């Protein structure tokens with residue numbers, strides 16, 4: 487079975503699959519927006535969490551701030567993106583309640599992805615610890631009163 491032409495120039499996957507929701511081997515049509523992001527999680531079945539950074543202009547300071555956007559995207563078995571992969575995703579019809587994108591190309595690996603994830607995990611733990619600290623402080627003040 488020849489891989490379908492999906493309308494834009496991307497590297498066709500080397501492997502084949504029988505997924506009907508695959509833009510190359512199934513009947514899924516791609517249209518709409520295209521984003522490039524990093525796969526954060528592949529824990530769901532045939533689904534990947536893809537996040538990317540965007541810049542938001544702040545008029546008051548005339549500078550940009552970093553913001554993040556993310557969506558869930560279908561991960562066909564012929565593409566089989568892994569965590570840390572940089573992927574191109576394209577909009578398609580809604581495949582589930584929260585999924586209306588499909589991965590169309592893996593274009594490489596993000597360097598230092600593991601380190602970044604670890605750093606983020608650490609900062610999350612720290613933030614939570616701080617929150618608990620503050621709460622106990624407040625509780626103690628209450629008691630002191």
Ligand SMILES: [Zn+2]
Pocket residue numbers: 499501502503504505508509510511512562563564565
């Ligand atoms: Zn496929």
